[in-house]
């Protein structure tokens with residue numbers, strides 16, 4: 001007989017080496033009960049959620065019209081990806097004006113109405129702020145290129161190396177491939193200085209050693225906070241500040257090694273300023289960091305000190321294989337970090353940058369972590385078993401929804417959507433696609449417009465006609481015909497659907513887990529099975545990451561399951577919440 005993979009009470013064990021790095025907690029009077037510690041947050045890629053005006057691009061009107069879907073789903077907050085005026089080179093992460101909506105999405109009044117209506121439904125609204133870089137079409141950068149010295153000082157312009165300045169100022173690489181520098185042309189047509197862009201050339205990096213940059217971004221935050229916005233997701237929060245002198249990286253990998261372009265200590269001054277501003281509002285506003293510092297276990301907690309950012313995405317689940325041991329390790333590591341900082345974990349199964357989980361779990365699972373690149377590189381080589389992938393994806397949320405902390409739900413995951421892998425090249429507008437010479441298909445496959453209803457595209461994504469009566473444009477990315485069966489309408493009322501599973505999980509989470517305490521792992525009959533209990537509730541979460549069925553505890557009453565449980569047996573690749581002795 002196999003030994004059960006029990007470990008009696010592995011409360012997260014703080015790594016003592018981290019203690020010195022994290023200041024002691026100052027405990028606020030309502031510490032531990034704030035909404036953002038246990039919320040479920042729904043991520044909206046606006047152009048792909050719902051189209052209100054028939055141009056084939058989602059917009060604020062579409063989101064407003066579909067807020068009922070989110071309320072019925074049972075989420076607490078909505079996070080809207082950048083909706084600002086933008087040339088959309090990087091899906092809006094290239095912001096031309098932080099105080100205006102892109103006209104494709106609506107007007108400022110639409111944004112204000114959205115916040116009002118969401119609040120009326122009990123939903124909070126988080127926006128996305130992009131402080132590391134602007135668009136090259138931002139007024140500041142245009143003025144900088146036109147030779148305005150004050151404007152140039154807000155970016156990182158440097159002379160090139162080499163005899164004629166023909167070589168980039170240093171050896172840094174863009175996250176989107178290729179050099180992180182682009183050479184400018186002077187107003188009189190001569191080759192000029194270079195400017196830094198850690199992402200696409202159309203996304204010049206701001207110079208955060210310039211006080212004007214701080215003041216401007218604080219003012220942008222105020223602009224939206226004053227309109228009732230509840231907080232921000234902070235884009236590349238480990239970016240912004242660069243090492244003085246912009247020294248060469250000398251081949252260091254920014255993801256795993258200290259790199260002069262990333263995670264500099266001075267960036268924490270920015271977060272302290274932002275936190276002070278957020279705390280000056282009533283109710284206080286909140287931040288969630290997108291941060292990928294190298295040496296994560298040591299460096300990420302620094303962003304979560306009590307006077308900095310409230311939460312940071314827990315990204316390990318995006319890449320972990322569908323296997324029990326690695327999943328358990330991820331959970332333990334994350335909770336250990338949370339134990340150090342007092343910040344809750346913010347669990348993410350997918351987002352707009354990665355392959356959707358139904359597809360990730362539909363191919364062979366490697367024990368070691370994959371990356372986005374390695375995941376997408378598998379597409380031509382291995383036919384996905386989507387039925388299996390969906391089954392596992394359903395089981396995965398049974399696990400993550402039961403963990404202590406915040407849960408993020410990415411648009412369409414509640415419908416079980418898969419990655420769309422066969423988009424035509426002409427529609428792959430992600431800069432990663434072009435800059436990789438087409439070898440990496442990029443991220444558009446996770447951003448295809450949602451199917452809402454009906455038997456054929458656009459599946460209710462757009463209204464039949466535009467306001468002038470002409471027929472609506474097709475969705476900006478084509479939807480697979482098979483999504484008819486996955487539309488919200490098709491799944492509504494079907495108790496076995498993924499939508500029903502998510503609704504039930506979120507309702508039960510509110511009922512049983514909102515006030516629950518820390519978790520502990522439970523003994524299980526197989527090393528492929530993870531089971532956990534939370535303090536203060538009789539609810540247990542059981543997830544079978546193997547193929548063989550296992551018996552649930554005797555007398556367990558099933559509250560929800562990702563696949564039918566018969567005679568107390570949990571099938572393979574399935575999860576269930578059960579009440580035991582409660």
Ligand code: NOJ
Nearest residue numbers: 090093130199235236353
């Ligand atoms: C992270 C965002 O999630 C991603 O979509 C974007 O391309 C980069 N930051 C650059 O802003």
